[in-house]
Amino acid sequence: MQPFTLNYARPAVQLDVTTPYAYDSGLQLNVLPDGRIAATDHATLRALGTTTSTAGSKTHFDD
Amino acid sequence: MTVLILTSEEDVTADMVVLRLGEAGVPVVRLDPADLTNGVALSGEYVQGACRGHLSVGGRLVSMNGLRSIWVRRPGQAAARAAQPSAWLTEESDQALYGMLRSTDARWMNHPDAARRARHKPWQLRLAQRAGLAVPATLITTFPQAAREFAERFPDLVVKPVSGAHPQEPPRAVPTSRVAPDADFSAVAFGPTLLQRRVPKRADVRLTVVGERLLAARKPVDPGAHPDDVDVRFAPSVSPWLPAQVPPRVAEAVHRYMKCAELAYGAFDFAEDADGIWWFLECNQSGQFGFVEMDTGQPIAAAIAGWLAGDGDAVPSAGGDGDQAG
Numbered sequence: 001m002q003p004f005t006l007n008y009a010r011p012a013v014q015l016d017v018t019t020p021y022a023y024d025s026g027l028q029l030n031v032l033p034d035g036r037i038a039a040t041d042h043a044t045l046r047a048l049g050t051t052t053s054t055a056g057s058k059t060h061f062d063d
Numbered sequence: 064m065t066v067l068i069l070t071s072e073e074d075v076t077a078d079m080v081v082l083r084l085g086e087a088g089v090p091v092v093r094l095d096p097a098d099l100t101n102g103v104a105l106s107g108e109y110v111q112g113a114c115r116g117h118l119s120v121g122g123r124l125v126s127m128n129g130l131r132s133i134w135v136r137r138p139g140q141a142a143a144r145a146a147q148p149s150a151w152l153t154e155e156s157d158q159a160l161y162g163m164l165r166s167t168d169a170r171w172m173n174h175p176d177a178a179r180r181a182r183h184k185p186w187q188l189r190l191a192q193r194a195g196l197a198v199p200a201t202l203i204t205t206f207p208q209a210a211r212e213f214a215e216r217f218p219d220l221v222v223k224p225v226s227g228a229h230p231q232e233p234p235r236a237v238p239t240s241r242v243a244p245d246a247d248f249s250a251v252a253f254g255p256t257l258l259q260r261r262v263p264k265r266a267d268v269r270l271t272v273v274g275e276r277l278l279a280a281r282k283p284v285d286p287g288a289h290p291d292d293v294d295v296r297f298a299p300s301v302s303p304w305l306p307a308q309v310p311p312r313v314a315e316a317v318h319r320y321m322k323c324a325e326l327a328y329g330a331f332d333f334a335e336d337a338d339g340i341w342w343f344l345e346c347n348q349s350g351q352f353g354f355v356e357m358d359t360g361q362p363i364a365a366a367i368a369g370w371l372a373g374d375g376d377a378v379p380s381a382g383g384d385g386d387q388a389g
Contacts, residue, residue, distance in 0.1 A: 003250060003256065004253070007250065009237045010235060026121070028081055038078060050353075051353025
């Protein structure tokens with residue numbers, strides 16, 4: 001009774017990565033522990049994949 | 064005049080735009096509707112023919128009449144983090160917030176009505192056809208026999224979710240996948256199935272549209288890539304995204320699509336074949352862009368900030384001076 005499309009499903013990669021930045025409500029930006037703005041640290045963003053087209057898929061359709 | 068950004072706190076991609084707006088000196092209020100009644104507050108009155116409203120978050124207070132634009136980026140469900148969340152409270156909060164925001168003259172990226180409609184992939188396919196984009200032969204069906212006949216006409220097929228959503232119980236991903244020639248289509252009867260002719264591609268293209276601006280990026284397919292690696296999101300990556308020129312006819316068609324869809328922002332996915340034809344796959348009305356900007360250096364965040372800070376029409380018009388990256 002499984003829909004045809006789900007024959008092609010694979011286990012989702014569970015991202016257990018803890019983001020190293022925290023939201024600063026004063027700046028309205030995420031900030032790294034050393035005070036730098038997370039969005040300017042491309043190396044960290046690449047490593048976390050938080051800006052990629054699969055980020056947010058759990059709660060949003062549009063990637 | 065203030066730009067209102069509706070998104071989650073952890074949305075670091077939105078940060079890229081907040082930064083640009085800050086550099087331009089444009090006031091910004093960022094909030095997540097999920098925090099309504101628990102960090103976010105609202106009030107609006109409709110008295111003597113006038114309408115006034117306010118939003119408050121993190122010590123900031125903004126008049127709804129002072130909103131220049133509203134960016135619906137990655138908002139949580141209204142009141143999801145309230146002290147005592149409930150479906151009823153979510154509906155109440157959603158109606159209050161978005162109802163008041165709809166009462167303003169602010170420009171939307173994207174308007175909720177347009178966004179909701181634009182999420183429907185079957186509608187996207189038809190609009191893309193009408194706009195003049197090349198669309199791979201596609202079937203959406205619950206008839207197994209229709210699927211079998213389609214597979215006879217188009218023997219090399221892929222399957223993908225109609226909605227683009229991934230099942231959560233348990234969490235699974237459903238990439239666009241190649242269908243084996245001897246596939247048993249009986250299970251098509253148990254759920255709408257989207258089958259599409261596979262485009263033998265030499266590159267994936269992500270075209271980000273911000274108002275009238277077109278910013279295209281291209282990722283060449285590894286010559287040694289397995290034909291079954293159809294979905295660029297899940298395939299091994301050997302090349303970064305690179306800036307690309309938009310073919311003029313595609314640019315015109317995309318502008319028509321955006322105008323008909325009443326979208327201010329859209330992230331188009333194309334498959335480029337060996338003849339250089341861009342085959343439309345989908346348009347994500349809230350597609351991610353950070354990864355493209357980081358690879359290509361294209362100023363997508365700045366373009367979004369510019370649109371949000373600008374005073375132009377809320378809906379793009381076709382045939383404008385598209386800014387094609389190259």
